[in-house]
Structure formats: C-alpha cells, structure tokens
Amino acid sequence: MTRTITVGLDGSSESLAAAEWAAREAGLLGLPLRLVHVWEPVPVPMAQAPLLGVETQAHWTERIPREAADGIRLRHPGLEVTTEQLSGHPADVLAHVAKDAELLVLGSRGMSGIGGFMVGSVGLSTVAHAERPVVLVRAGEQAADEHEMDPAGIPSAATPFRPVVLGLDIESPNEELIEFAFAAAARRKTSLRVVHGWNPPPYYAYGLAADLELHGALARRETVALTEFLHPWREKHPDVEVTEESHYGTPGNHLVDASREASLVVVGRRIRRNPFGTHIGPVAHAVLHHSAAPVAVVPHH
Template identity: 45%
Template sequence: MPKPIVVGLDGSRESVAAAHWAAREALLRGRSLRLVHAWEGLPSDDEPSALPEPRMPGDRARGILRTTLDQVSEAHPRLRVSAERINRFPVPALAAEAEKAELLVLGNQGLGGLGAFFMGSVSWASVAQVRQPVVLVRADWTAAREHVPDDRGRPCVSTPYREVLLALDPKHECGELLDFALQAAEHRGATLSVIHAWQPPHRLGGPNQEGDAPGRRDTERALAELIDPWRKKYPSVDVQVHTCRGRPAPTVTHAARGAGLLVVGRRIRLATTGSHMGRVVRQAMHRVACPVAVIAHD
C-alpha cells in the first residue's frame, strides 16, 4: 500500500503552508495526505470532563485539525485526506509517524515569540532524528511561487515549475539525495540543478586560480561519474551540474534564491548529543525561502 505524506500541524501559518504544499506534493506523487497534531496530555474524545479547562487543549487540537482539513479538502477535492490527534510529545510522535510515511512535512519556524522558539525546536529536533525525508515550508510559500513568473514578472500557477536544486558532495553517500531530487524534478517536469561548492587547499600567498584547475577537474569528473547512471534512470529530467569555488553553505543559500525546492543531505550520526546537522542544512533552514528537503544518509 502506498505510504502517505504526513504533515505535523501546530496551528501556525507555517504549518498551514506546509499542509498546502504537502497536498500539492501528494497529488503529484499520487499519495494520500495525513494531518497530525501531537501534544502530550491531550484528552481522548471519549474522556469525560466536568470542567471546561481540561478540555481546552483538546478543543484547540480539534480546531487546528478541522480548520486545516477543511481548507485542504476545499482546495484539493480529489485528494484523500485524513486527520488525527496524537497524545504524545511532538518529536517522538512525528518520528513515529515518519516511519510510516513517504515523507514528513513541517512548517519552517512556528508561532511568534516563545512559540517560535519552541516550535522551531520541534522542527529542528525532528529533522535531526527522522530518517525519512523531511520537508520544511515557510509561511509565505504558495502554489504560484513554485512556478516561474509570467511575462510580466507576476506569480502564476500556469507557468513551468522552478528548478529543483540539489546540493551534492561526491565524497559522501548520495544515492538517496539523487533519487529524491530526480523524482521531485520528474514529477514537476522541472530541471534538476546539481550544485557542488569546493574549496582548494590553503596555500601560502593566497588563492591561485591556475593552480586550482586540477582540483576543479577532479571534482567535475567525480560528479559526472556519480550522476551519469542516474541520468539513465531518469532520462526525462534535464540535469545541469554546477561546480562553484567557495564555501558550501553560503554558495548553496545564494543558489537557492530562484529554486522551487532545495534538497540537502544530513549524515546519520550515532552520537546522542549535538545537532546532527551540518552547516549547509542549518543555514538552509534559517535563510532559504523555498521549501527545503532534508534527506538523511549514511
């Protein structure tokens, strides 16, 4: 049975935007959509309560789910959508849901003030722990922004999709990233742009462009050997490869300004402490405007 796309809702504008992005993605992939709201201490639907106060968290959870379910169903009537409250702390609940899902979609940043810090920590912790793909969506990301502007520079849903951008390092395992990014590009009929930023070894006297040429050629050769088999697997996708001299995190962030989706990798680490994420992922989460897909890999 095909796995659904799961969205974690918290009532924020970001999570609602995530639900709408996930609905569009579910239609592209031919999947169902599952909306969940998790919070420890939610009362069950049949739990009696004589006072209104204990019911308030449950009422809010039902309201979040019902409102978003109605909005998504109205916007996408052909989509199969379900919703559920989960009485569990958000991060372990989302991790458990992700294990049964094709991908997990979350809002990128949450409510203002203290809520932003808390919900941001939920997204951060979920990305660091979940081994399935996680997509993070900002509040102002709409269907029109997924497409290139029209002839007058206005947002338009009838123009072609923006490119899918994949940040790749051939020194690490890349199969999961390439497969996800190529599928995303194929579903959209979009170009896949692969970017790799590299830095030459430090030399006395500063940079030397001529001396860096062998390093660039080696990098380009490694990328070609890595990507060529995947071109054959996805022949309909136009794959463009770019190598840039510079620091990876700012280079990827700058390149993502015109993308419709950024795909980055996160190495799975066995350590129980630390953020479990590199600089590219952290900077993408903080600064990239388009949805960011984080793919865990060995």
C-alpha cells in the same frame, strides 16, 4: 501499508502553509495526506488553570485539524485527507510518525525582511532524529512561489516549476539522496540543478590564493569529476534536464544562493545513533536556516 504525506499541524500559520504544500505534493505523488496534531500534556497545576479548561483543550485537539482538513478538501478535490490527534513531546511523536510516511512536512517561520527560515527546537530535533525525508516550508508559502515568472513577471501556478536544487558531495555520495532529487524534479516536470562545493586539500590552501593557475586546475578537476559522476544518473533519468555547478567555497552558501530560484532544495543528513543533541551537519543546518525555498532533508547512512 500505503505511505502517506504526513504534516505536523499545530494551528500556526507555518504549519498551515506546510499542510498546503504537502497537499500539493500528495497530489503529485498520488498519495493520501495525513494531518497529525500533537498535543503536549501540561503539568497538573497549569491544567487546572481556568484558561486551560476543557473547551480550550478541545479546540486544539479537534477544531484545528478538522478545519485544516476541510479547507484542503475544498482546494484539492479528490485528495484523501485524514486527521489524527496524538499526545506527547512533539519532536518525539513527529519523528515516530515519520516512520510510516513518504514525507514528513513541517512549517518554519520566515525571517522578516530576510530570505530564509527560523527553525525552532521541535523542527531541528525532528529533522535530526527522523529516518524518513523531512520537508520544511516557510510561513506564507504559496503555490506560485514554486513556479517560474509568467510574461508579466508574476509567478503563477500555470507556469512551469522552478528547478529542484540538489546539494551533492561527490566525495561521499548517497544514492537515496540523489534518487529523491531526480524524482522530485521528474514529477514537477522541471530541471535538476546540482550544486557541488569544494575546498582544496590543506597542503594546497596557502598557495591557492596567489596561484591562479593552480586554482584553475583544481576547479577543472572538480568540474570533470562532477560531470563523470552524474553521467550514469543522466542515463537513468533521460527525461530530467540536469545542470551542474561546481563552486569553490562553502557548499551551504552556494545552496542558499541557488535556493532563490528553486522550487525545492534537497540536502542530505547522515543518520547518527547518538540520542543526544541535534546533529544535522553544517550544510543542512545552513540551508535550513537561510533557504528561500522549501527544504527537503533526506537521511542516509
């Protein structure tokens, strides 16, 4: 079965922005785009209310995905676009359809006046349970936002892509996560910016603030370790320019800072079999809520 770029569509500006981003990504990957609208059945008493009649239901289950697909076909000629209507709890349905997707793309509201997302319960639950990569796109995301500035200081789709940013823990790295980031940078013909955050072992912590020499030695050790770790990946992907940064402190904060100049931020999430709760890890959680760029969460064991 050919994998698709799948979008969870609900008619909101966030999901329409996600669909537009997904269409561009489908074009880069040469894959079809699948728009999935999930309709959650309402309780019988509510379903019988005059405002929730047949016409309203038809609008949500047919008109929204159809109109979204028509618009995407006009803006992306040649792209194969399909629509599908499913019923059930949105987070459960989206996590299920993600199994057949190369990527699942969802929308998130941008925080007014603050760079970043507002990730709702459906988005968090889907990210926590999907076993394929999930990308969250903020409302209002435009193609130009992913590109460098032109000579006039304006981002344009005619200028190169901004770097892809990868959050990397060299203590427990995952090949799927790293490969995803390199591939994303390669198809955008842009560089990969690898950001590694580190904290000293507990027995160093108390003396570190007063001992600049010790801090410098630990920083150099982390920098060398990052360079050595990335060496085989540079050889495997010689066409991708790699820049690396090793920072003292919380990794999530450094990734949020890097997101302001990124076309995509890539973070990992360890797959857990616990059916309760939305376990996505502190770094992914911080980036999802505060990134200024689209975020790809790549699940791994």
